[in-house]
Amino acid sequence: MANLDREPSRRTAPPPSLAPGHTYGSVTSKISSLVLLRPYNWRWAVGMGIGTSLVILLGVAVFQLLSLGVGIWGVNVPVMWGFAIINFVWWIGIGHAGTLISAILLLLKQEWRTSINRFAEAMTLFAVACAGVFPLLHMGRPWKFYWLLPYPNTMALLPQWRSPLVWDVFAVSTYATVSLLFWYVGLIPDLATLRDRAKSRYAQLVYGSLALGWRGSARHWARYKSAYVLLAGLATPLVVSVHSVVAFDFAAAIIPGWHTTIFPPYFVAGAIFSGFAMVLTLCIPLRAAFDLRDFITDWHLDNMAKVILATGMIVGYGYGIEAFIAWYSGNPFEQFMLLGKGRPFGPYSYAYYAMLTCNILIPQFLWIPAIRRNPVVLWVISILVNVGMWLERYVIVVTSLSQDFLPSSWAMYSGTFWDWATYIGTLGLFTFLLFLFIRFLPVIAIAEMRELVHESHERSGQGHGHSGAEAHGETR
Amino acid sequence: MPQVFHPSANTLSRVVLFSLVVGPAALLGLVYLLVRSPYQTQVRVIREQPVQFSHEHHVNGLGIDCRFCHTSVETASAAGMPATHTCMTCHSQIWADSPLLEPVRASLKNQEPLAWSRVHDLPDFVYFHHGIHVQKGVGCVECHGRMDKMPLAWREKPLTMEWCLDCHRNPEPRLRPKDDVFAMDWEPPADSGLALGGELLQKSHMEVGQLTNCSICHR
Numbered sequence: 202m203a204n205l206d207r208e209p210s211r212r213t214a215p216p217p218s219l220a221p222g223h224t225y226g227s228v229t230s231k232i233s234s235l236v237l238l239r240p241y242n243w244r245w246a247v248g249m250g251i252g253t254s255l256v257i258l259l260g261v262a263v264f265q266l267l268s269l270g271v272g273i274w275g276v277n278v279p280v281m282w283g284f285a286i287i288n289f290v291w292w293i294g295i296g297h298a299g300t301l302i303s304a305i306l307l308l309l310k311q312e313w314r315t316s317i318n319r320f321a322e323a324m325t326l327f328a329v330a331c332a333g334v335f336p337l338l339h340m341g342r343p344w345k346f347y348w349l350l351p352y353p354n355t356m357a358l359l360p361q362w363r364s365p366l367v368w369d370v371f372a373v374s375t376y377a378t379v380s381l382l383f384w385y386v387g388l389i390p391d392l393a394t395l396r397d398r399a400k401s402r403y404a405q406l407v408y409g410s411l412a413l414g415w416r417g418s419a420r421h422w423a424r425y426k427s428a429y430v431l432l433a434g435l436a437t438p439l440v441v442s443v444h445s446v447v448a449f450d451f452a453a454a455i456i457p458g459w460h461t462t463i464f465p466p467y468f469v470a471g472a473i474f475s476g477f478a479m480v481l482t483l484c485i486p487l488r489a490a491f492d493l494r495d496f497i498t499d500w501h502l503d504n505m506a507k508v509i510l511a512t513g514m515i516v517g518y519g520y521g522i523e524a525f526i527a528w529y530s531g532n533p534f535e536q537f538m539l540l541g542k543g544r545p546f547g548p549y550s551y552a553y554y555a556m557l558t559c560n561i562l563i564p565q566f567l568w569i570p571a572i573r574r575n576p577v578v579l580w581v582i583s584i585l586v587n588v589g590m591w592l593e594r595y596v597i598v599v600t601s602l603s604q605d606f607l608p609s610s611w612a613m614y615s616g617t618f619w620d621w622a623t624y625i626g627t628l629g630l631f632t633f634l635l636f637l638f639i640r641f642l643p644v645i646a647i648a649e650m651r652e653l654v655h656e657s658h659e660r661s662g663q664g665h666g667h668s669g670a671e672a673h674g675e676t677r
Numbered sequence: 678m679p680q681v682f683h684p685s686a687n688t689l690s691r692v693v694l695f696s697l698v699v700g701p702a703a704l705l706g707l708v709y710l711l712v713r714s715p716y717q718t719q720v721r722v723i724r725e726q727p728v729q730f731s732h733e734h735h736v737n738g739l740g741i742d743c744r745f746c747h748t749s750v751e752t753a754s755a756a757g758m759p760a761t762h763t764c765m766t767c768h769s770q771i772w773a774d775s776p777l778l779e780p781v782r783a784s785l786k787n788q789e790p791l792a793w794s795r796v797h798d799l800p801d802f803v804y805f806h807h808g809i810h811v812q813k814g815v816g817c818v819e820c821h822g823r824m825d826k827m828p829l830a831w832r833e834k835p836l837t838m839e840w841c842l843d844c845h846r847n848p849e850p851r852l853r854p855k856d857d858v859f860a861m862d863w864e865p866p867a868d869s870g871l872a873l874g875g876e877l878l879q880k881s882h883m884e885v886g887q888l889t890n891c892s893i894c895h896r
Contacts, residue, residue: 355712357839396681409681414690 218313219653220495228496228650232643233391233398235491244490249636255629262622263338271341273619280602280614285339287594288624290447291475292332293373294468294590296380297440298476299325303383304436307429313504315653316496319646320487320638321480322384327634328479329377331627336369338623365449372446376439383432389415389425390648444472451597457534458543458601461526467519471590474512474560477505478586483635485580487644496645499574506573509586513564516593520561538601548613549600552592559589718835724794727780729829736861737825743817743859754806758793761785796830797821804896813881814852818861819844825861845888849874 219228265273276283299321306314337343349370351359360367393415396408415421448468451459481502488497527539537543544553563585566572573579599614616624638644715722735741744750749757761784768778784791797820799805810820817824822833834840844851852874857863865873878885887893 353709355835355837355839357842405681410690414687 218315218498218500219650219657220498221657223495223654225651225654228654229394229398229647231493231495232645232647232650233395235639236395236641236643237398237400237404245636245640248632249640252629252631252633252636255626256633257629258622259334259626259630262619262626265619266338266623267343271339273617274623275615275617275620277612277614279605279610279612280599282598282602283614284616284620284624285335286450287591287598288627289332289335290450290468290594291591292328292335292627293376293447294444294472294475295479295587296325296328296332296376296476297444297469297472298480299323299328300376300380300383300436300440301473301476302480303387304433305440307433308437312653312656313501315649316493316645317480317484317501317505318649319384319387319642320483320644322380322387323635323638323642323644324476324479324483325380326377326384327631327638329373329380330634331631333373333377334623334627334630336366365446365453368446368449372439372443376443379432379436379439383429383436386425386428386432387646387649388642389413390417391643391646393417394647395643440473441469444469456601456605457532457538458523458597461523463519463522463526467516467522470512470515470519471593474509474516475587475590477508477512478583478590481505481509481579481583482587485576485583487639489576491639491644493645496650499576502576502579503570503573506567506579506582509583510564510567513560513567513586517561520557534606538604543604544596544600547600547604549596549603552596553600556589556592556596559585560593563589713835713837718837719832720835721831721833723829723831724796726794726829727791729777731828732824732830733826733828743824750807751811752808754804754808756807761791796832797836799836803894805894811858812855813883814855814858814877815844815848816851816853816858816860816863818863819851823861841894842889845893846885848883848885848888849878852877 274283274285276285299318302314302321303318303325307318337346340346349360349367360370389412392408392412396405396412399405399408445465445468448464452461452464454460484497485502488494524539527535539545541547544550547553563582566578566582572582603614604611711717736743746759746763747756748759749755761781764778764781765785768781772778780791783789820834824830849871853863853865854877
């Protein structure tokens with residue numbers, strides 16, 4: 202009956218989210234074999250090698266920081282927030298696409314999310330892990346991180362509740378917890394599949410323990426489904442709340458260029474914008490390397506490109522409103538920052554125009570359907586969007602701080618070697634975690650793909666192509 | 678296909694799940710208790726000293742005033758430790774041959790002060806001034822306990838920031854008339870309640886709100 206309801210909207214006939222001809226068995230074999238049968242190849246080794254080398258770089262940078270202090274970074278009066286906060290916001294933003302895909306698109310019953318949600322969620326987790334590194338290191342004494350939490354201490358002190366940085370602690374830790382739970386709960390049936398298919402005793406034990414005794418009974422499925430939808434409900438507000446709180450870090454301050462009410466919504470849009478760009482950056486090489494074009498079709502790329510185009514235009518609107526309000530308010534400091542020698546004509550104007558090019562101009566190419574379906578061009582655009590979104594945070598943080606109200610305290614900022622080493626190190630950490638994930642866990646949700654097979658069979662009607670019985674026959 | 682797990686894995690998994698929840702909670706609880714225990718705060722732990730000096734004997738038995746030895750307590754940040762000469766005021770005559778006092782005589786002879794081990798040692802980032810507390814009517818007993826009942830000195834209060842703030846947030850019940858600051862056995866007059874404290878607070882122009890400014894103690 203549901204099919205009938207859907208039918209009218211399908212007149213424009215979106216292509217299937219799954220290449221035709223797949224059965225439960227073929228889907229399961231193909232995805233699980235990535236982990237179980239042909240795990241090591243040179244591509245994986247090269248990626249892992251790069252990731253590991255950069256993690257070592259991160260380790261050296263962190264060691265240097267802890268032994269010498271945050272003075273090895275470029276931060277100094279008046280630019281006390283430098284790379285650390287830029288990278289923090291950039292990484293947190295990237296994570297948002299994963300949550301949007303897994304939670305909101307699930308509740309909206311967008312079935313094309315199925316083949317990208319698993320690794321988008323993994324991307325979220327790893328991005329949050331990379332993001333978390335920066336505020337911790339920026340504290341200077343990371344071993345005192347627990348002072349950020351309201352715990353019963355002998356100092357009779359609580360954190361400063363009026364500080365958005367404290368809100369950040371709660372927003373980000375909630376986000377990390379819910380994302381981890383969501384990801385793990387989604388993995389349980391697949392872990393059981395891997396347990397059942399693994400040949401090695403150790404793999405059976407590890408996947409078996411993680412599968413928490415999943416047997417695939419109807420009761421298991423019923424509980425699993427309700428838990429999954431509940432978690433999706435919990436995660437949905439987080440898509441909006443986390444980056445809003447991150448935006449408050451700026452908007453709650455009185456610095457010109459930060460003190461703007463448009464910040465929370467435009468940060469959220471920017472987060473989804475950069476997050477989808479990162480999903481594309483990852484999934485285009487992934488589907489080529491592991492021959493997953495049947496599951497991540499050109500239609501998926503097309504959809505993601507549309508999301509990038511839409512959110513990119515919201516971001517552009519945000520830039521426009523910032524400038525408009527600066528002019529409309531008549532505030533000379535705002536005008537200086539947003540219309541004068543602050544951003545557009547100031548010392549960092551190169552970053553400002555590069556940002557506008559990457560975030561506003563380049564995504565306009567996505568209006569053209571041929572570009573949306575061309576993986577190579579799309580991949581290049583997604584990289585440029587990531588660069589643009591990094592530059593956006595750079596422009597926001599650095600231009601506003603380096604030229605504040607008092608010209609006598611103005612000073613230029615640039616990242617030092619260790620700033621770059623830490624940043625590139627977290628890119629390495631991200632790569633490292635991602636390649637571990639590709640090696641040990643199914644990159645596509647097997648159980649949900651089987652569901653998709655079931656639905657596409659129902660839709661095409663029994664008897665066409667594969668019979669229902671044939672598809673149902675093979676479940677392992 | 679054989680079973681991956683032995684039936685005992687069911688019990689094992691329950692134990693693991695249980696301890697994943699209870700373990701960290703118990704660990705945090707342990708830390709909570711440990712930082713408040715005498716192991717950390719040294720409350721009522723007697724400290725080894727070069728000479729076994731009894732406050733009980735000198736204060737309670739002989740009636741010597743605190744200020745006889747701790748001379749700068751009313752005006753300076755540090756209460757002051759007595760010079761060896763102060764001890765020798767009496768001990769050049771009384772117990773002049775006692776083996777217990779040998780370190781004191783050696784100190785005088787060699788012109789080297791006695792190295793007392795400090796019982797109430799605040800961290801260096803805390804600014805504490807004895808003078809202001811005495812002048813505003815905080816009795817010695819409030820922080821140091823009944824020194825007249827300590828044969829060997831110990832720390833009576835934990836000296837945590839929480840403990841400092843207890844009083845800085847609510848000083849009334851800990852105030853007494855200035856003349857009674859050094860009295861060990863002073864009790865507020867019966868049925869005076871908090872009225873006396875409030876009155877003293879006003880008389881000494883204390884702004885309670887300011888007492889919890891960071892810079893009051895961290896300068």
